Amino acid sequence: MSKLFRAVIMGPPGSGKGTISERIAHSFGLKHISSGDFVRENISANTEAGVLAKTYIKKGLLVPDHVMTRLLLPRLEEMTKYSWLLDGFPRTLAQADALNSICDLDVVINLNIPLETLKERLRHRWTHPSSGRVYNMYFNPPRIQGLDDITGEQLIQQEDDRPEALVARLRHYKDIAKPVIDLYKAKSILYTFSDTETDRIWPNISTLLSTKIPIGQSDARCASTH
Numbered sequence: 001m002s003k004l005f006r007a008v009i010m011g012p013p014g015s016g017k018g019t020i021s022e023r024i025a026h027s028f029g030l031k032h033i034s035s036g037d038f039v040r041e042n043i044s045a046n047t048e049a050g051v052l053a054k055t056y057i058k059k060g061l062l063v064p065d066h067v068m069t070r071l072l073l074p075r076l077e078e079m080t081k082y083s084w085l086l087d088g089f090p091r092t093l094a095q096a097d098a099l100n101s102i103c104d105l106d107v108v109i110n111l112n113i114p115l116e117t118l119k120e121r122l123r124h125r126w127t128h129p130s131s132g133r134v135y136n137m138y139f140n141p142p143r144i145q146g147l148d149d150i151t152g153e154q155l156i157q158q159e160d161d162r163p164e165a166l167v168a169r170l171r172h173y174k175d176i177a178k179p180v181i182d183l184y185k186a187k188s189i190l191y192t193f194s195d196t197e198t199d200r201i202w203p204n205i206s207t208l209l210s211t212k213i214p215i216g217q218s219d220a221r222c223a224s225t226h
């Protein structure tokens with residue numbers, strides 16, 4: 001069997017991780033694992049970790065490292081046969097160390113998007129809470145205003161997407177992400193993309209992955225989980 005491909009996508013809230021992950025999963029056949037979606041699934045299923053995670057998310061806090069690693073690592077260990085893209089994890093150095101103990105990453109995509117752009121995007125982000133699907137009123141609006149395309153259910157605007165909450169979230173992101181970024185830079189697997197538009201970043205990411213993903217990996221076996 002040819003070597004499997006392991007990638008991480010990092011970036012502040014609103015940087016386009018979810019949007020770009022969907023495109024990568026679709027174009028390259030990687031499994032897309034979103035830590036936020038996974039946490040939300042656990043909350044809906046009332047698992048022990050889900051109940052615990054909820055108490056932090058409600059306060060706008062990150063879920064503690066030991067809870068996240070206990071949730072995510074077993075899931076990754078189930079995926080040894082697949083190439084995957086991890087979105088939203090690791091967020092801290094402790095999570096990066098835990099991930100490092102179970103696998104070697106091939107590529108880390110780092111999205112570097114100006115603050116004003118992030119604020120503007122999140123002001124117009126609408127989410128389908130049970131699936132985690134996101135829309136933007138201008139960039140990718142739902143077919144019917146206010147409703148999810150797949151289920152027809154109501155979309156909501158998340159509390160922490162409000163501009164007032166965002167500045168603090170972004171500052172916090174920068175502080176905790178820096179050592180993670182430095183770690184991946186030192187390993188020479190970090191690729192940073194800076195722009196205000198996903199559509200301008202995407203061709204560069206696509207070119208990078210075309211050179212990195214072993215032939216034979218982009219097959220139906222590794223279809224997106226979404």
Ligand SMILES: Nc1nc2c(ncn2[C@@H]2O[C@H](COP(=O)(O)OP(=O)(O)O)[C@@H](O)[C@H]2O)c(=O)[nH]1
Binds near residue numbers: 140197
């Ligand atoms: N205007 C605009 N909105 C975008 C662009 N890329 C993504 N978005 C929207 O910005 C919001 C944040 O993107 P998302 O993928 O959820 O970012 P994440 O928080 O990093 O996962 C969503 O509402 C997207 O639909 C872009 O290039 N331009």
Ligand SMILES: Nc1ncnc2c1ncn2[C@@H]1O[C@H](COP(=O)(O)OP(=O)(O)O)[C@@H](O)[C@H]1O
Binds near residue numbers: 039056057063089
């Ligand atoms: N790796 C992680 N470490 C800690 N908390 C996390 C992690 N991934 C997700 N979460 C929690 O789940 C919430 C939703 O995650 P996500 O959908 O990735 O949101 P966003 O990128 O908009 O912050 C986060 O705000 C955080 O509380």
